[in-house]
Amino acid sequence: MPERITPLSPDRAAALAGAYDGAAAATRRRAWLGLAVLVVLTALAARAAEVRPWLLAANLGKFTAYIAQILPPLTLGHLRGDLAEWYWGWPKWLALLGETLLMAYLGTLLGAVGGFLLCFSAAANVTQGRTVRFLVRRGLEFGRTVPEIVFALIFVIAFGLGPMVGVLAIAIHSTGALGKLFSEVVENIDMKPVESLTAAGAGRIEILRFAVLPQVLSNFVSYGLLRFEINVRGAGVMGFVGAGGIGQELLVAIRNFYYADVSAILVLVMLTVMAIDLGTERLRHRLLGGLR
Known part of the structure; x- marks a missing residue:
């Protein structure tokens, strides 16, 4: 027999409707207030950064003229x-x-x-020592806060010119960035397997291997591939400070006004980055499907 639903009394229905309207109005006020704060902060930031849209519009033609200048003439008859x-x-x-x-x-x-080695010590749910967690997090912050090109400048002074400088700069910055991302993934895992292994007397290595790693490995791979895409772009400008690679040749072409060489190198780099993006995207999807 179906259960009979008793309708609300008019007074109760009016009270609930009034409460709903009040809550909706409060939500709208918070939204408008947040939007107003965002607009004000954007205006202040634009003023402090001297962002002048009219100047951009007035000089946009110079940018397009430069692009047209560095592109060589290509004809179908002599392509x-x-x-x-x-x-x-x-x-x-x-x-x-x-x-x-x-x-x-x-x-x-x-x-x-x-x-990977530092992320577990930076995650609050699998590391109890606050001092260790604090030190590791600050170290990761330092690694990802300093730009790669600044590290490269320091290493050029210390070790001289060469690709090793770029490798070290990218490695330190990637450690800071990936350590942060990996630790956040670890902090969002399901803690039930961890609690079960802890109750069974498993050690830290066993807990990380059998309770944590299976849950985070797919995301680790995804973030690692994404970071590789970013680092390819970053490595392209390492040559500007003497760290080797295509960036050094690009800097020479820019300084000597070899316009055709500038456009040729830029197109080559863009095509390479596009190919890497497409390749890593497919690889990431396949790995994620196989690991989950």
């Missing part, structure tokens, strides 16, 4: 010859681009290992 002349230095550029990719790969690998 092959024009491309050969445009990419006259492709063997050297490809070698330097390969050096950039290896720099990004090795720096990401070292950074991922460092972030």
Whole structure:
């Protein structure tokens, strides 16, 4: 027999409707207040940073003119010859681009290992020692706060020119960034397996291996691949401070006003980054599907 629903009395219904309208009005006031604060802060930040949209609009033509200036003339009748002349230095550029990719790969690998080793000590749910957690978190903050190019400048002074400088700079910055991301993933795991192994008398290594790692491994892989994409872009400008790679050749072309070489190197770098983005995206999806 279906249960009969007793309707509310008019007074009770009016009271509930009034409470709902009051709560909705309070929510709208908070939303408008938050929007007003956001607008004010944006205006203050734009003023402090001297953002002038009218100046940008007035000089936008200079930017497009520069883009048109660095692009070489390409004609359909002589397209092959024009491309050969445009990419006259492709063997050297490809070698330097390969050096950039290896720099990004090795720096990401070292950074991922460092972030993996430190992330568990930075996670509050699997590390009880506050002092250790505080020190590790501050170390990770230092690693990701200082830009890679600043680390590269310091290492150039210490170790001289070369790709090793770029690898070390990328590795330190990646350790700080990935350690932070990894620790946040660890802090969001289901603690029931951890509590079960702890009650069974398992040690820290066993708990991390059998209770924590299976839950976070897929996200670790995803973040590591994403960081590699970012580091490829970062390694591209390491040559500006003498850390090797394609960035050094790009800086030479810019300083000497070799406009065609600037556009050729930029297009080469963009195509490489696009290919890496597509490749790592597919690899990340396959790994995530296989690990879950």
